[in-house]
Amino acid sequence: MANKTLPADTPGTLQRGKACLRCRKRKMRCDGAKPACQQCSRAKKGDSCEYDDGKGKTRTQLLRETIVRLEHRVRELEDPDYISPAVTLHDPHLRGFSESPPSSSYDSTGHSPFPSESTHSPEESWSHLPSASPPLFSPDAFFQEPQLIQPPxxxxxxxxxxxxxxxxxxxxxxxxxxxxxxxxxxxxxxxxxxxxxxxxxxxxxxxxxxxxxxxxxxxxxxxxxxxxxxxxxGDKTVDLVQASCLLSQYFLANGRYLEGSYHASAAAALAVQCGLHAGEMTIWPSVGDDSKPFKTDLRQGERILAFWQVYNLDRCWSVALRKPIVIPDGPQAWSSINCPWPMDISDYEAGQPSSGVNFQTIKSFFEGDVAVDGYSTPALRAKASALFERADTLSTSWNSRVEPSDSFRQEIHDLELTITAFVATLPSLHSLTSSEERPMLLTVHTLAHAALIHLYQPFAPDDPVSYDKCSRAARACGSIITHITDSDFAYLDPILGPCWTSAADTLVREMATISTSWPPMNAADVRNELGTILYAMANLASRFPLLGMSAAKIQKRLAEL
Known part of the structure; x- marks a missing residue:
């Protein structure tokens, strides 16, 4: 009796190899129930419960083969000379993670859990990356929900x-x-x-x-x-603001304007709701007494920088996308931007005190405090964004059917003086070294001159003075491009695309009136300046698809002249 063994069909004991694929992979006890075992039903994975009885292919195997056939069919349709190779599939459940699958043309993508929009299989693999855990790119993972929210x-x-x-x-x-x-x-x-x-x-x-x-x-x-x-x-809200900014920039750089605009507005609204614009310790208390004076340690410094990140996004892309701004800057305490100008991250790491006061930061800037404080590169970037948006908002508020009032003309004149004074505080283009800050400073210079284009563009057709100022600003944008090296293009801000588009539009209009202009202009010089801008747009379009359509439109208009 002691040596008597239980029959194979005894309840609670399942014959080896009869467990479902999901339980076998996770080494869990399976009751073998069909259509879904108890383990899969508890995990709400009943649809994923499959059994391999050796008599046919599972749904997962059939799905793999279908995907491979579709991939090769797409390549055949795109490239008539492409010959679809024979593809050898393998059952990942019969192999350990340490074994390599049979070599095939599908190897490079078969180990990826990530859906790819690419119509070809990459020639390289990440399989060489060291990892103490099982490979992240196992074939099985493609058909499972991601188990990790972040990579190893x-x-x-x-x-x-x-x-x-x-x-x-x-x-x-x-x-x-x-x-x-x-x-x-x-x-x-x-x-x-x-x-x-x-x-x-x-x-x-x-x-x-x-x-x-x-x-x-x-x-x-x-x-x-x-x-x-x-x-x-409601967890780690500042991180969510920055995540929204990164997502918005990603969508915008890829020409997905609706999604980019949505996330830009969401980031700005969330930043205001959290009080990042106020720059108050009561919003983000640090360790210790909240009544102590404002401190700018690294933690608080990153929050200040996070606000100006979303501010730049809101102000610059509101102009490019022709949409209202989200972050207010009114006279009321709750709507005023009181966050101090940002410093370099290295200054916060060193524990340096904040420069200036955190009260009506932007309003004070427009009222004449151009060179009082805020000389860091992030501060210059924020000031350029403020000027860029303010110039566009002011000029587009003018009704072309109404003669501009004296007060409106004075506002235009004062803003031009502010832009000019700001440009005078910027480092010279000739002095820019090959540092990480170089691309950002190139963006700052371009935004400042693009602001002048937007400021005078509505008046240029009927006012020779405004026309001349637009042309000078457009040429200044082209001159900045001559200081951009080929290596710089990999690090440039996507907002340069709309700035260059405005400059190119100005020069194209100039080309259209060159035969009737006085004094006479050299058409070859204007074409060369346009060529410089179009070269930069084409170069940046290879990295950011958003520029492709704009460059094509300008090329078409130029060809029609």
Whole structure:
């Protein structure tokens, strides 16, 4: 009796190999119930409960084969000379993670859990990345919901290294050292997943056309999901503001204007709701007595920089997208921007005190305090954004059917003086070194001259003085381009696209009237200046698709002259 064994069909005992695929993969006890076992039913994965009895292919295997056939069919349709190779599929459930699948043309994508919009399989793989955990890109993972909201530490560190030199490009000012250190901390002490995955999204985006870019959709999905969860939980709100900014810049750079505009408005509204514009310690208390004077430690410094990040996005892209601004700056205390001008992140890391006072920051700037404080590169960028939006708002408020009033003319004149005084405070283009701040300063110079174009553009057709000022500003934008090296283009801000478009439009109109202008102008000189701007637009369009359509329209108008 002691040696008697239980029959194979005894309740509670399942014959080896008869468990469902999901339970076998997770090494869980399976009751073998069909159509869904108890484990899958409890996990609400009943639709994923499959059994492999060896008599046919599972739904997952059939789905894999369908995807492979569709991929090769797309390539055949795009390239008539392409010959679809024979594809060998394998059953991942019969192999351990340590084994390599059979070599095939599908190997490079078969190990990715990320849906790819690419119509070709990349030639490179991430399989060489060191990892103490099972490979992130196992074939099985493609058909499972993501188990990790962020990649392993070694992969996350690699993505941060890729992103780091490009952070100014999308307006993000953070302590990268602090960000890298947070990867090894407990999850509760890390930055919000929505923010981190937005950074990883940008790392993939700026790597185009390298194989890394095929994972953009994965990190985009994770960031959007994290943003939704974060808003529901009200957790780490500043991170959510910055995540929204990064997502907006990503969509805008790719020409997805509606999504970009939505996230820009959401980021601005959230920043105001959280009181980031107020710059008050009562909104973001630090350790200790809240009644103490305003401090600018690294933590508070990053919050100040976060506000100006969303401010730049709101002001600049409201002009480019022709939409109202979201962040108010009124006379009331609740609507006034009182956040101090930002300093460089290194100054906050060193514990330097904030320059200036945190009271009506923008209003004081427009009233004449152009050169009082705020000389850091982030501060210059914020001031350029303020001028750019203010010039467009002021000029477009004029009704062309009504003669401009004296007060309106005075406002135009005062703003021009403010822009001119601001440009005089900027570092000379000839003195710009090959530092990380160089692309941002090129953007600041361009925004300032583009502001003059927007300020006088409505009056240019009927006013020779305004026409001349527009032309001079457009040529100044072209002159700035001559200081941009080929290596700079990889780090330029996407907002330069709309600025260059305004400059090019001005010169195209000048070309259209060149035969009747007085004094006479050299058409060849104007074409050369236009060629410089179009070259820059085409170069940047290879990185940011948003410029492609604008450049094509200008080329068409130029060809019709």
């Amino acid at each position: 530490v070694d992969l996350a560190a690699m993505l941060l290294e890729i992103f780091s030199p490009h952070r100014h490009q999308c307006g993000l000012e953070v302590s990268m050292g602090r960000l890298r250190d947070s990867l090894n901390r407990p999850l509760s002490e890390q930055r919000h997943p929505a923010f981190m995955n937005a950074i990883f999204l940008w790392a993939c985006f700026i790597s185009r056309p390298e194989p890394l870019c095929q994972h953009e959709e994965h990190y985009l999905s994770l960031s959007l999901d994290g943003l939704r969860d974060g808003l529901r939980e």
